[in-house]
Amino acid sequence: MDNAHAALQNDPSLSSANLDMDSGALLMKLFQTAERINASDLHMMRGEPPYFRVPGGFASRKGQGLGDGDLDRIMACTLNDRLRGIYAEHGYVDYAHEDMIPIREGEKKRVRYRIQLYKSRGSMAAAIRRIKLEVSTFEQLNLPPVYEYAIRLRPKGIIVVGGETGSGKSTTLAAMVNYINQREMKHIVTIEDPIEFVIENQKCRINQRELGQDFPTYAQALRAVVRQDPDIIVIGEMRDADTVRTAITAAETGHLVLTSLHTAEAVQTFYRILNFFDETEKEAVRRNLSTTLIAIMNQILLPSAKPAVPRVPATEVLINTSGVKMYIERGEENKLEDILESGEDGMRTFNFSLQELCKNDFIDRGTALRASLHPDRLRTLLGFEGGIRTMD
Numbered sequence: 001m002d003n004a005h006a007a008l009q010n011d012p013s014l015s016s017a018n019l020d021m022d023s024g025a026l027l028m029k030l031f032q033t034a035e036r037i038n039a040s041d042l043h044m045m046r047g048e049p050p051y052f053r054v055p056g057g058f059a060s061r062k063g064q065g066l067g068d069g070d071l072d073r074i075m076a077c078t079l080n081d082r083l084r085g086i087y088a089e090h091g092y093v094d095y096a097h098e099d100m101i102p103i104r105e106g107e108k109k110r111v112r113y114r115i116q117l118y119k120s121r122g123s124m125a126a127a128i129r130r131i132k133l134e135v136s137t138f139e140q141l142n143l144p145p146v147y148e149y150a151i152r153l154r155p156k157g158i159i160v161v162g163g164e165t166g167s168g169k170s171t172t173l174a175a176m177v178n179y180i181n182q183r184e185m186k187h188i189v190t191i192e193d194p195i196e197f198v199i200e201n202q203k204c205r206i207n208q209r210e211l212g213q214d215f216p217t218y219a220q221a222l223r224a225v226v227r228q229d230p231d232i233i234v235i236g237e238m239r240d241a242d243t244v245r246t247a248i249t250a251a252e253t254g255h256l257v258l259t260s261l262h263t264a265e266a267v268q269t270f271y272r273i274l275n276f277f278d279e280t281e282k283e284a285v286r287r288n289l290s291t292t293l294i295a296i297m298n299q300i301l302l303p304s305a306k307p308a309v310p311r312v313p314a315t316e317v318l319i320n321t322s323g324v325k326m327y328i329e330r331g332e333e334n335k336l337e338d339i340l341e342s343g344e345d346g347m348r349t350f351n352f353s354l355q356e357l358c359k360n361d362f363i364d365r366g367t368a369l370r371a372s373l374h375p376d377r378l379r380t381l382l383g384f385e386g387g388i389r390t391m392d
Contacts, residue, residue: 024077045125055303055310071124092118096194135178146346150295157294161260162269169260190234191221222246235259241276251292266296266318290328293320312362314353319345351378
């Protein structure tokens, strides 16, 4: 993070004078800076200079903040009439934006960003996520072998990738799709808001569908998707009971469903799915999930201690083994944590993963304990007592 701060203070493209330049040119310079310092996100709001999320925190250039109307002008070149209408009606809009940015004399690079424009204290604000154009493999993402095992486990069923915002869920889903794309002849249909990773056909035939551009509402896309002859359905996010019903129905009729959910832990992910439904429906949903669920894979991203690896995932993986199926059928989800602790079939808890990352010098013990949802148990795993110790 210190290197990013230093780079920004010496970056002439972010000088206060440039806030008055052509909006497209200024946004181009911000994208160039994000690429140069390897930022994952760019944030802009009134009264503040643009700032970037980098491993370990945020970095920004000291100087003039954005004034009234500056951000509206800067982002205008990324908007069309449809997106402007959504923003005006709802106060926010999500979309993807591609551009070509100069990286050296006579050479340009294609970049892609996921953008949310929203209102903060009555003015436009922007959260802009940098998307890598190349889809990474499980190995490149430092994901454990159980991710590949889960994909190969059953040809139909549901795999849920859980995690909080910025945990790499979309990146992991893209890696899963590309893993299949390189190995099997399947038809994959995705339902996304917006499309983040553009995945080219290899062995698979892939149709990526985007809200607003290819279908009017998530509900309509979900109703239509099983009639599009898919083998694999990717639902960008489980949003409500209708999404879960579609996933279960598709899995029961022979499809593999890959999806994501905003949750912290694997067992919490299961409860969150159930809680989309009222009490009269939960028992039926529980029975359906006991047979259709393949795996729940939660993750968080942590700053890495290795310079070549900016961020590294800690993972928690629940595989629907016979024991898990039994507990789900009985309504004894409180016992799933015990099966996770056992490590059966490659299952793992976050604490096990954090211990493994420490052992391999990806993170220090202080980072592990701060990231753990159960730090007392992690202290036992790490084999020491007392206060937090960190690497020099």
